Amino acid sequence: MVGLVPTMGAFHEGHLSLMRRARECGCVVVSVFVNPTQFGAGEDYQRYPRELDRDAALARKVGVDVLFAPSVEDIYPAGGSTFVEVTGLTEGLCGAHRPGHFRGVATVVAKLLNIVAPDRAYFGEKDYQQLQVVRRMVRDLRIPIEIVACPTVREPDGLAMSSRNAYLSPEERRAAAVLSCALTTAQAMVRAGTMGADDLLTRTAEIIAAEPLARLQYAELVHPETLTPVESVGPEAVLALAVFIGETRLIDNLRLTAG
Ligand code: AMP
Numbered sequence: 712m713v714g715l716v717p718t719m720g721a722f723h724e725g726h727l728s729l730m731r732r733a734r735e736c737g738c739v740v741v742s743v744f745v746n747p748t749q750f751g752a753g754e755d756y757q758r759y760p761r762e763l764d765r766d767a768a769l770a771r772k773v774g775v776d777v778l779f780a781p782s783v784e785d786i787y788p789a790g791g792s793t794f795v796e797v798t799g800l801t802e803g804l805c806g807a808h809r810p811g812h813f814r815g816v817a818t819v820v821a822k823l824l825n826i827v828a829p830d831r832a833y834f835g836e837k838d839y840q841q842l843q844v845v846r847r848m849v850r851d852l853r854i855p856i857e858i859v860a861c862p863t864v865r866e867p868d869g870l871a872m873s874s875r876n877a878y879l880s881p882e883e884r885r886a887a888a889v890l891s892c893a894l895t896t897a898q899a900m901v902r903a904g905t906m907g908a909d910d911l912l913t914r915t916a917e918i919i920a921a922e923p924l925a926r927l928q929y930a931e932l933v934h935p936e937t938l939t940p941v942e943s944v945g946p947e948a949v950l951a952l953a954v955f956i957g958e959t960r961l962i963d964n965l966r967l968t969a970g
Contacts, residue, residue: 712736714859715829715892717820719745721760721874722769725864730773732861740777740827741770747783748794749815751918760874779827786822795821797844797851800938804840804951805962808928816841817848824854832856837863837871839949839964843938863963865891871963878959887956888923893930894965895916897950901967906943907930911950913968919954928953928960935966945969 714736716729720743727921733739750756763780770778794814800806801813822834846858864872869891870884879887893915900911912930914964919927932948934941941948944967951964 712831713738713740713827713829715823715827715832716775717823717832717834718743719759719874720766721762721862721877722766722824723872723874723876725835725872727769727773728864729835729861730770730775732859733831733833734774734915736829738777739775740779740829741775742779742781742823743825744781744786744819744823746786746815746819748787748818749812751811753808754809755875755878760877781826786819794818795848795852797848798842800847802846803938803940804929804931804933805953806840808953813841813844813946817844820845821852821854824849824856829856831859833859833861835861835863836964836966837873838962839936839951843936858924867893871961873961875959877960879956883924883959886922887961889919889922889925889956890952890954890961890963893952894963896952898965898967901969902926906945906969908940908942908944908948911944915952916948919952924956926955928955932967933937 714733718726722750745759747756767778797817798812798928806813842860849856849858868888870887897911897915915930919925930952932941932950935947935949946969948967949964950967953962
């Protein structure tokens with residue numbers, strides 16, 4: 712069996728956890744490709760960290776068999792005019808704030824799946840909407856591949872690992888813990904019996920607002936599969952956040968469960 716872990720490189724423990732999980736397949740392929748079509752104008756495509764030598768050494772250490780680092784021309788041949796668009800699921804959350812982002816994601820993932828032809832592909836729950844979009848695309852296009860979801864790996868203070876955390880100043884890095892703090896507070900409220908989206912989202916916004924370096928872009932309580940807003944947790948919902956810490960946009964989410 713072949714397992715594929717698609718990434719944009721600048722590996723951290725989150726990436727490595729996907730690679731370790733993928734070792735359940737006999738052959739592990741990791742792709743490193745900073746995908747231009749998923750970045751909007753004015754986003755961080757140019758400055759996105761590129762550390763291929765370091766990534767190769769880390770991948771080797773965790774037992775990756777093949778590191779696939781295509782060029783932009785490899786993935787987007789001149790004159791290309793085909794894109795993959797998943798409708799509905801991509802309209803809310805990050806899709807509402809990053810027009811075209813998920814079209815870029817779906818397109819590059821479809822291409823990588825075609826090139827590598829794995830049996831399984833591994834994605835992190837950290838990028839929850841991306842995971843659902845990829846699942847839907849694979850199902851709709853009848854791509855004969857199993858999508859495996861892997862849990863979010865966090866720093867000791869709760870911050871979800873991300874290549875973009877490298878942009879944070881030491882002060883911003885401390886402030887960034889506010890995302891996971893808001894999520895775990897919401898989970899505690901649910902356990903204590905608060906199920907309503909209004910109450911949970913109000914508290915979430917208050918926690919973010921109390922951090923001077925943070926600015927909330929969105930906080931939403933959504934159905935785990937359809938990603939449509941729900942009025943209450945029950946029995947399960949996903950609380951999804953996008954927050955600017957200074958100039959750096961971070962996302963995080965937590966599946967809230969009643970009981
Ligand atoms: P990226 O390189 O940021 O595009 O991420 C590549 C893959 O790693 C995606 O499937 C992400 O969801 C996953 N990933 C990124 N950060 C984490 C994390 N902290 N924990 C688990 N998976 C992650």
